[in-house]
Amino acid sequence: MRRLFDEELDELDNGFTEMGILVSNVVQQSVDAFINHDRQSAQAIIDHDHDINEREIQLESKSFEIIALYQPVTSDLREVVTILKAVSDLERAGDHARNIAHATIEVKGNTRVAEIETQLAEMGHLTTDMVKQAIQAYVDKDEEAAKALVTVNDQLIEYRDQIMRASYNEIASDADVLVAAMNYNNVAADLVRIADYLTNVGEWIVYLKTGQIVELKLMK
Template sequence: MRRLFDEELADLDSSFTEMGMLVSQTIQKSVQAFVDHNRETAKLILDNDYRINEREAAIEKKTFEMIALYQPVTTDLREIVTILKAVSVLERMGDQARNIANSTIRVKGTKHVPEIEAKLGDMGEEVASMVSEVMSYYVKDDAIGAEAIAAKSRDLAKKAGQVRLDAVNGMKEDAELVDSAADYLVIAGYLKRISDYTTDIAEWIVYKRTGKIIELNPGSSFFI
Protein backbone atom coordinates (compact mmCIF):
# COMPACT_ATOMS: atom_id res chain seq x y z
CA MET A 1 0.00 0.00 0.00
CA ARG A 2 2.81 2.40 0.89
CA ARG A 3 4.57 1.81 -2.40
CA LEU A 4 1.39 2.56 -4.34
CA PHE A 5 0.82 5.73 -2.32
CA ASP A 6 4.39 6.94 -2.95
CA GLU A 7 4.02 6.32 -6.67
CA GLU A 8 0.73 8.21 -6.87
CA LEU A 9 2.12 11.05 -4.77
CA ALA A 10 5.11 11.31 -7.11
CA ASP A 11 2.74 11.48 -10.08
CA LEU A 12 0.72 14.17 -8.30
CA ASP A 13 3.86 16.18 -7.61
CA SER A 14 4.89 15.89 -11.25
CA SER A 15 1.48 17.01 -12.52
CA PHE A 16 1.46 19.98 -10.16
CA THR A 17 4.97 21.04 -11.19
CA GLU A 18 4.16 20.71 -14.89
CA MET A 19 1.09 22.89 -14.41
CA GLY A 20 3.25 25.51 -12.71
CA MET A 21 5.65 25.57 -15.65
CA LEU A 22 2.74 25.85 -18.09
CA VAL A 23 1.32 28.80 -16.16
CA SER A 24 4.74 30.51 -16.08
CA GLN A 25 5.11 30.14 -19.85
CA THR A 26 1.56 31.39 -20.46
CA ILE A 27 2.16 34.50 -18.36
CA GLN A 28 5.35 35.28 -20.25
CA LYS A 29 3.68 34.80 -23.62
CA SER A 30 0.64 36.88 -22.70
CA VAL A 31 2.71 39.87 -21.58
CA GLN A 32 4.95 39.65 -24.64
CA ALA A 33 1.90 39.51 -26.87
CA PHE A 34 0.60 42.68 -25.21
CA VAL A 35 3.91 44.49 -25.61
CA ASP A 36 4.22 43.36 -29.25
CA HIS A 37 0.52 44.09 -29.94
CA ASN A 38 0.32 40.51 -31.20
CA ARG A 39 -3.38 39.70 -31.27
CA GLU A 40 -2.85 36.28 -32.87
CA THR A 41 -0.72 35.05 -29.98
CA ALA A 42 -3.24 36.51 -27.55
CA LYS A 43 -6.02 34.54 -29.27
CA LEU A 44 -3.98 31.34 -28.97
CA ILE A 45 -3.59 31.96 -25.25
CA LEU A 46 -7.36 32.32 -24.91
CA ASP A 47 -7.98 29.22 -27.00
CA ASN A 48 -5.63 27.17 -24.81
CA ASP A 49 -6.83 28.49 -21.46
CA TYR A 50 -8.95 25.36 -21.00
CA ARG A 51 -5.76 23.31 -20.63
CA ILE A 52 -4.89 25.05 -17.37
CA ASN A 53 -8.44 24.64 -16.10
CA GLU A 54 -8.49 20.96 -17.00
CA ARG A 55 -5.20 20.37 -15.24
CA GLU A 56 -6.50 22.06 -12.10
CA ALA A 57 -9.65 19.91 -12.11
CA ALA A 58 -7.67 16.70 -12.66
CA ILE A 59 -5.19 17.48 -9.88
CA GLU A 60 -7.95 18.41 -7.43
CA LYS A 61 -9.79 15.19 -8.24
CA LYS A 62 -6.61 13.19 -7.63
CA THR A 63 -5.98 14.83 -4.25
CA PHE A 64 -9.51 14.00 -3.07
CA GLU A 65 -9.16 10.42 -4.25
CA MET A 66 -5.83 9.97 -2.47
CA ILE A 67 -7.14 11.41 0.79
CA ALA A 68 -10.19 9.13 0.65
CA LEU A 69 -8.28 5.99 -0.35
CA TYR A 70 -5.09 6.24 1.72
CA GLN A 71 -6.15 8.50 4.61
CA PRO A 72 -2.66 10.05 4.86
CA VAL A 73 -1.44 11.76 8.01
CA THR A 74 1.24 14.26 9.09
CA THR A 75 3.74 15.12 6.34
CA ASP A 76 1.96 13.09 3.65
CA LEU A 77 -1.31 14.87 4.34
CA ARG A 78 0.39 18.28 4.38
CA GLU A 79 1.90 17.62 0.98
CA ILE A 80 -1.46 16.70 -0.53
CA VAL A 81 -3.20 19.66 1.12
CA THR A 82 -0.45 21.98 -0.17
CA ILE A 83 -1.06 20.80 -3.73
CA LEU A 84 -4.83 21.06 -3.30
CA LYS A 85 -4.55 24.66 -2.13
CA ALA A 86 -1.73 25.77 -4.43
CA VAL A 87 -3.21 24.35 -7.62
CA SER A 88 -6.16 26.73 -7.34
CA VAL A 89 -3.68 29.59 -7.00
CA LEU A 90 -1.98 28.49 -10.21
CA GLU A 91 -5.36 28.47 -11.96
CA ARG A 92 -5.98 32.05 -10.81
CA MET A 93 -2.60 33.03 -12.22
CA GLY A 94 -3.74 31.54 -15.52
CA ASP A 95 -6.86 33.69 -15.30
CA GLN A 96 -4.70 36.80 -15.04
CA ALA A 97 -2.71 35.73 -18.11
CA ARG A 98 -6.03 35.29 -19.92
CA ASN A 99 -7.08 38.79 -18.83
CA ILE A 100 -3.86 40.21 -20.29
CA ALA A 101 -4.56 38.39 -23.57
CA ASN A 102 -8.07 39.85 -23.61
CA SER A 103 -6.60 43.34 -23.21
CA THR A 104 -4.28 42.70 -26.15
CA ILE A 105 -7.19 41.74 -28.38
CA ARG A 106 -9.39 44.59 -27.23
CA VAL A 107 -6.85 47.36 -27.83
CA LYS A 108 -6.33 48.21 -31.47
CA GLY A 109 -5.16 51.38 -33.15
CA THR A 110 -4.60 53.33 -29.93
CA LYS A 111 -1.62 55.51 -29.16
CA HIS A 112 1.14 53.73 -27.24
CA VAL A 113 3.97 54.63 -24.85
CA PRO A 114 6.96 52.36 -25.62
CA GLU A 115 8.70 53.25 -22.35
CA ILE A 116 5.76 52.03 -20.24
CA GLU A 117 5.30 48.95 -22.38
CA ALA A 118 8.98 48.10 -21.91
CA LYS A 119 8.50 48.30 -18.14
CA LEU A 120 5.48 46.01 -18.38
CA GLY A 121 7.51 43.59 -20.49
CA ASP A 122 10.24 43.50 -17.84
CA MET A 123 7.63 42.98 -15.14
CA GLY A 124 6.13 40.10 -17.11
CA GLU A 125 9.51 38.41 -17.39
CA GLU A 126 10.10 38.91 -13.70
CA VAL A 127 6.72 37.54 -12.66
CA ALA A 128 7.05 34.49 -14.92
CA SER A 129 10.46 33.87 -13.37
CA MET A 130 8.95 34.15 -9.88
CA VAL A 131 6.40 31.46 -10.75
CA SER A 132 9.14 29.14 -11.99
CA GLU A 133 11.22 29.90 -8.92
CA VAL A 134 8.48 29.19 -6.40
CA MET A 135 7.74 25.90 -8.17
CA SER A 136 11.41 24.94 -7.85
CA TYR A 137 11.19 25.67 -4.12
CA TYR A 138 8.23 23.34 -3.95
CA VAL A 139 10.18 20.57 -5.66
CA LYS A 140 13.18 21.11 -3.35
CA ASP A 141 10.93 21.44 -0.28
CA ASP A 142 12.78 24.70 0.44
CA ALA A 143 10.79 26.77 2.95
CA ILE A 144 13.56 29.35 3.40
CA GLY A 145 13.83 29.95 -0.32
CA ALA A 146 10.06 30.17 -0.59
CA GLU A 147 9.95 32.91 2.02
CA ALA A 148 12.40 34.96 -0.08
CA ILE A 149 9.71 35.25 -2.77
CA ALA A 150 7.90 37.76 -0.56
CA ALA A 151 10.65 40.35 -1.02
CA LYS A 152 10.46 39.98 -4.79
CA SER A 153 6.70 40.41 -4.64
CA ARG A 154 7.10 43.66 -2.72
CA ASP A 155 9.62 44.89 -5.30
CA LEU A 156 7.21 44.01 -8.11
CA ALA A 157 4.49 45.99 -6.33
CA LYS A 158 6.73 49.07 -6.37
CA LYS A 159 7.27 48.66 -10.11
CA ALA A 160 3.51 48.36 -10.63
CA GLY A 161 3.10 51.57 -8.67
CA GLN A 162 5.59 53.32 -10.94
CA VAL A 163 3.71 52.15 -14.04
CA ARG A 164 0.54 53.51 -12.47
CA LEU A 165 2.20 56.89 -11.91
CA ASP A 166 3.58 56.96 -15.47
CA ALA A 167 0.20 56.00 -16.93
CA VAL A 168 -1.68 58.65 -14.94
CA ASN A 169 0.83 61.34 -15.90
CA GLY A 170 0.58 60.25 -19.53
CA MET A 171 -3.19 60.67 -19.47
CA LYS A 172 -2.84 64.13 -17.96
CA GLU A 173 -0.39 65.21 -20.64
CA ASP A 174 -2.08 63.65 -23.67
CA ALA A 175 -5.78 62.84 -23.90
CA GLU A 176 -5.09 60.43 -26.76
CA LEU A 177 -3.27 58.16 -24.32
CA VAL A 178 -6.34 57.53 -22.15
CA ASP A 179 -7.26 54.17 -23.69
CA SER A 180 -3.71 52.80 -23.68
CA ALA A 181 -2.92 54.18 -20.23
CA ALA A 182 -6.03 52.55 -18.82
CA ASP A 183 -4.78 49.21 -20.12
CA TYR A 184 -1.32 49.84 -18.70
CA LEU A 185 -2.96 50.32 -15.32
CA VAL A 186 -4.89 47.06 -15.44
CA ILE A 187 -1.96 45.05 -16.88
CA ALA A 188 0.26 46.29 -14.05
CA GLY A 189 -2.50 45.26 -11.66
CA TYR A 190 -2.72 41.78 -13.17
CA LEU A 191 1.03 41.31 -12.87
CA LYS A 192 1.04 42.59 -9.31
CA ARG A 193 -1.73 40.14 -8.46
CA ILE A 194 0.25 37.25 -9.98
CA SER A 195 3.24 38.18 -7.83
CA ASP A 196 0.93 38.12 -4.80
CA TYR A 197 -0.15 34.64 -5.82
CA THR A 198 3.47 33.43 -5.89
CA THR A 199 3.65 34.52 -2.26
CA ASP A 200 0.49 32.54 -1.53
CA ILE A 201 2.14 29.41 -2.94
CA ALA A 202 5.27 30.16 -0.91
CA GLU A 203 3.14 30.23 2.23
CA TRP A 204 1.80 26.77 1.41
CA ILE A 205 5.34 25.50 0.82
CA VAL A 206 6.25 26.69 4.31
CA TYR A 207 3.18 24.86 5.63
CA LYS A 208 4.21 21.71 3.75
CA ARG A 209 7.69 21.85 5.25
CA THR A 210 6.91 23.00 8.81
CA GLY A 211 3.20 22.57 9.42
CA LYS A 212 2.93 26.29 10.21
CA ILE A 213 0.50 28.63 8.46
CA ILE A 214 2.12 32.04 8.00
CA GLU A 215 1.43 35.26 6.11
CA LEU A 216 4.45 36.53 4.20
CA ASN A 217 3.07 39.80 2.83
CA PRO A 218 0.36 41.02 5.21
CA GLY A 219 -1.61 44.03 4.05
CA SER A 220 -0.33 43.98 0.46
CA SER A 221 -3.39 42.70 -1.39
CA PHE A 222 -4.28 46.01 -3.06
CA PHE A 223 -4.62 45.92 -6.83
CA ILE A 224 -1.79 48.32 -7.80
Protein backbone atom coordinates in the same frame (compact mmCIF):
# COMPACT_ATOMS: atom_id res chain seq x y z
CA MET B 1 9.58 0.86 2.71
CA ARG B 2 8.03 2.03 -0.57
CA ARG B 3 4.26 2.24 -0.26
CA LEU B 4 1.54 2.04 -2.86
CA PHE B 5 0.67 5.48 -1.59
CA ASP B 6 4.08 6.85 -2.66
CA GLU B 7 3.28 6.13 -6.30
CA GLU B 8 -0.03 7.95 -6.06
CA LEU B 9 1.67 10.86 -4.35
CA ASP B 10 4.43 11.00 -6.98
CA GLU B 11 1.79 11.14 -9.69
CA LEU B 12 0.03 14.01 -7.92
CA ASP B 13 3.33 15.79 -7.31
CA ASN B 14 4.37 15.47 -10.98
CA GLY B 15 0.95 16.63 -12.11
CA PHE B 16 1.29 19.74 -9.97
CA THR B 17 4.79 20.47 -11.27
CA GLU B 18 3.55 20.09 -14.87
CA MET B 19 0.69 22.49 -14.21
CA GLY B 20 3.18 24.90 -12.65
CA ILE B 21 5.33 24.79 -15.79
CA LEU B 22 2.24 25.26 -17.95
CA VAL B 23 1.18 28.36 -15.99
CA SER B 24 4.74 29.64 -16.00
CA ASN B 25 4.83 29.30 -19.83
CA VAL B 26 1.46 31.00 -20.25
CA VAL B 27 2.57 33.93 -18.07
CA GLN B 28 5.76 34.21 -20.14
CA GLN B 29 3.78 34.08 -23.41
CA SER B 30 1.26 36.67 -22.24
CA VAL B 31 4.02 39.05 -21.22
CA ASP B 32 5.86 38.49 -24.53
CA ALA B 33 2.67 38.95 -26.53
CA PHE B 34 1.94 42.21 -24.73
CA ILE B 35 5.45 43.56 -25.24
CA ASN B 36 5.54 42.52 -28.90
CA HIS B 37 1.97 43.65 -29.64
CA ASP B 38 1.33 40.10 -30.80
CA ARG B 39 -2.41 39.79 -31.12
CA GLN B 40 -2.28 36.26 -32.53
CA SER B 41 -0.37 34.80 -29.60
CA ALA B 42 -2.68 36.64 -27.24
CA GLN B 43 -5.69 35.02 -28.87
CA ALA B 44 -4.02 31.60 -28.60
CA ILE B 45 -3.60 32.12 -24.85
CA ILE B 46 -7.29 32.97 -24.49
CA ASP B 47 -8.25 29.93 -26.58
CA HIS B 48 -6.17 27.60 -24.40
CA ASP B 49 -7.16 28.95 -21.00
CA HIS B 50 -9.39 25.93 -20.39
CA ASP B 51 -6.28 23.67 -20.41
CA ILE B 52 -5.22 25.16 -17.09
CA ASN B 53 -8.72 24.89 -15.63
CA GLU B 54 -8.93 21.24 -16.63
CA ARG B 55 -5.58 20.53 -15.02
CA GLU B 56 -6.84 22.12 -11.83
CA ILE B 57 -9.95 19.92 -11.79
CA GLN B 58 -7.87 16.78 -12.48
CA LEU B 59 -5.48 17.51 -9.63
CA GLU B 60 -8.31 18.35 -7.25
CA SER B 61 -10.12 15.12 -8.05
CA LYS B 62 -6.91 13.15 -7.60
CA SER B 63 -6.29 14.83 -4.22
CA PHE B 64 -9.81 14.02 -2.99
CA GLU B 65 -9.38 10.45 -4.13
CA ILE B 66 -6.06 10.08 -2.28
CA ILE B 67 -7.54 11.54 0.90
CA ALA B 68 -10.55 9.20 0.74
CA LEU B 69 -8.64 6.04 -0.14
CA TYR B 70 -5.38 6.45 1.79
CA GLN B 71 -6.26 8.78 4.68
CA PRO B 72 -2.80 10.31 4.73
CA VAL B 73 -1.32 11.85 7.89
CA THR B 74 1.71 13.99 8.84
CA SER B 75 3.88 15.11 5.89
CA ASP B 76 1.85 12.97 3.46
CA LEU B 77 -1.28 14.90 4.38
CA ARG B 78 0.59 18.20 4.15
CA GLU B 79 1.76 17.37 0.64
CA VAL B 80 -1.76 16.59 -0.57
CA VAL B 81 -3.19 19.68 1.16
CA THR B 82 -0.41 21.85 -0.27
CA ILE B 83 -1.25 20.74 -3.78
CA LEU B 84 -4.99 21.04 -3.21
CA LYS B 85 -4.60 24.64 -2.05
CA ALA B 86 -1.76 25.74 -4.34
CA VAL B 87 -3.46 24.40 -7.44
CA SER B 88 -6.18 27.06 -7.06
CA ASP B 89 -3.51 29.73 -6.78
CA LEU B 90 -1.91 28.51 -10.00
CA GLU B 91 -5.25 28.51 -11.77
CA ARG B 92 -5.96 32.08 -10.66
CA ALA B 93 -2.50 33.16 -11.83
CA GLY B 94 -3.42 31.64 -15.21
CA ASP B 95 -6.62 33.73 -15.27
CA HIS B 96 -4.56 36.90 -14.91
CA ALA B 97 -2.26 35.84 -17.77
CA ARG B 98 -5.43 35.51 -19.84
CA ASN B 99 -6.45 39.05 -18.78
CA ILE B 100 -3.10 40.31 -20.05
CA ALA B 101 -3.82 38.60 -23.38
CA HIS B 102 -7.16 40.43 -23.54
CA ALA B 103 -5.38 43.73 -22.84
CA THR B 104 -2.92 42.99 -25.67
CA ILE B 105 -5.83 42.69 -28.07
CA GLU B 106 -7.57 45.83 -26.78
CA VAL B 107 -4.48 48.05 -26.90
CA LYS B 108 -3.59 47.15 -30.48
CA GLY B 109 -4.38 50.04 -32.82
CA ASN B 110 -4.55 52.69 -30.06
CA THR B 111 -2.10 55.45 -29.27
CA ARG B 112 0.61 53.98 -27.03
CA VAL B 113 3.28 55.21 -24.64
CA ALA B 114 6.66 53.59 -25.35
CA GLU B 115 8.17 54.65 -22.03
CA ILE B 116 5.47 52.91 -19.97
CA GLU B 117 5.63 49.84 -22.16
CA THR B 118 9.35 49.58 -21.44
CA GLN B 119 8.59 49.62 -17.74
CA LEU B 120 5.86 47.02 -18.22
CA ALA B 121 8.31 44.80 -20.10
CA GLU B 122 10.75 44.97 -17.17
CA MET B 123 7.93 44.24 -14.78
CA GLY B 124 6.76 41.36 -16.96
CA HIS B 125 10.22 39.76 -17.03
CA LEU B 126 10.49 40.07 -13.27
CA THR B 127 7.11 38.37 -12.86
CA THR B 128 7.98 35.59 -15.30
CA ASP B 129 11.21 34.92 -13.39
CA MET B 130 9.33 34.87 -10.12
CA VAL B 131 6.82 32.32 -11.39
CA LYS B 132 9.71 30.10 -12.45
CA GLN B 133 11.40 30.53 -9.06
CA ALA B 134 8.18 29.57 -7.28
CA ILE B 135 7.77 26.40 -9.34
CA GLN B 136 11.44 25.54 -8.77
CA ALA B 137 10.99 26.11 -5.02
CA TYR B 138 8.11 23.63 -5.12
CA VAL B 139 10.13 21.05 -7.06
CA ASP B 140 13.05 21.44 -4.63
CA LYS B 141 10.68 21.70 -1.63
CA ASP B 142 12.86 24.68 -0.72
CA GLU B 143 11.36 26.63 2.15
CA GLU B 144 13.93 29.45 2.02
CA ALA B 145 13.45 30.02 -1.72
CA ALA B 146 9.69 30.04 -1.08
CA LYS B 147 10.07 32.73 1.58
CA ALA B 148 12.26 34.81 -0.76
CA LEU B 149 9.39 35.15 -3.26
CA VAL B 150 7.83 37.90 -1.18
CA THR B 151 10.76 40.25 -1.95
CA VAL B 152 10.00 40.09 -5.69
CA ASN B 153 6.36 40.66 -4.86
CA ASP B 154 7.32 43.93 -3.16
CA GLN B 155 9.40 45.07 -6.14
CA LEU B 156 6.45 44.41 -8.43
CA ILE B 157 4.14 46.49 -6.25
CA GLU B 158 6.58 49.41 -6.63
CA TYR B 159 6.61 48.95 -10.41
CA ARG B 160 2.81 48.88 -10.50
CA ASP B 161 2.54 52.12 -8.51
CA GLN B 162 5.05 53.85 -10.81
CA ILE B 163 3.21 52.65 -13.92
CA MET B 164 -0.13 53.81 -12.54
CA ARG B 165 1.21 57.29 -11.78
CA ALA B 166 2.81 57.51 -15.21
CA SER B 167 -0.41 56.35 -16.89
CA TYR B 168 -2.52 58.99 -15.12
CA ASN B 169 -0.03 61.69 -16.04
CA GLU B 170 -0.14 60.62 -19.68
CA ILE B 171 -3.95 60.62 -19.70
CA ALA B 172 -3.94 64.11 -18.16
CA SER B 173 -1.69 65.47 -20.89
CA ASP B 174 -3.10 63.50 -23.86
CA ALA B 175 -6.63 62.05 -23.85
CA ASP B 176 -5.81 59.85 -26.88
CA VAL B 177 -3.76 57.48 -24.74
CA LEU B 178 -6.77 56.72 -22.53
CA VAL B 179 -7.45 53.18 -23.81
CA ALA B 180 -3.80 52.17 -23.76
CA ALA B 181 -3.13 53.76 -20.35
CA MET B 182 -6.11 52.05 -18.74
CA ASN B 183 -4.85 48.73 -20.09
CA TYR B 184 -1.32 49.47 -18.81
CA ASN B 185 -2.82 49.87 -15.37
CA ASN B 186 -4.74 46.64 -15.72
CA VAL B 187 -1.71 44.70 -16.94
CA ALA B 188 0.42 46.06 -14.08
CA ALA B 189 -2.32 45.04 -11.63
CA ASP B 190 -2.57 41.59 -13.26
CA LEU B 191 1.18 41.06 -12.92
CA VAL B 192 1.01 41.95 -9.23
CA ARG B 193 -1.91 39.55 -8.76
CA ILE B 194 0.09 36.79 -10.45
CA ALA B 195 2.96 37.46 -8.05
CA ASP B 196 0.47 37.46 -5.18
CA TYR B 197 -0.80 34.00 -6.09
CA LEU B 198 2.70 32.66 -6.49
CA THR B 199 3.57 34.08 -3.07
CA ASN B 200 0.63 32.03 -1.78
CA VAL B 201 2.17 28.98 -3.42
CA GLY B 202 5.33 29.87 -1.47
CA GLU B 203 3.28 29.94 1.75
CA TRP B 204 2.04 26.42 1.01
CA ILE B 205 5.61 25.25 0.41
CA VAL B 206 6.47 26.58 3.90
CA TYR B 207 3.46 24.70 5.27
CA LEU B 208 4.55 21.53 3.49
CA LYS B 209 7.98 21.73 5.09
CA THR B 210 7.08 22.96 8.58
CA GLY B 211 3.38 22.42 9.23
CA GLN B 212 3.06 26.15 9.94
CA ILE B 213 0.44 28.20 8.09
CA VAL B 214 2.18 31.52 7.43
CA GLU B 215 1.41 34.86 5.79
CA LEU B 216 4.69 35.72 4.08
CA LYS B 217 3.51 39.26 3.37
CA LEU B 218 2.92 39.90 7.07
CA MET B 219 6.20 38.31 8.16
CA LYS B 220 8.54 41.01 6.86
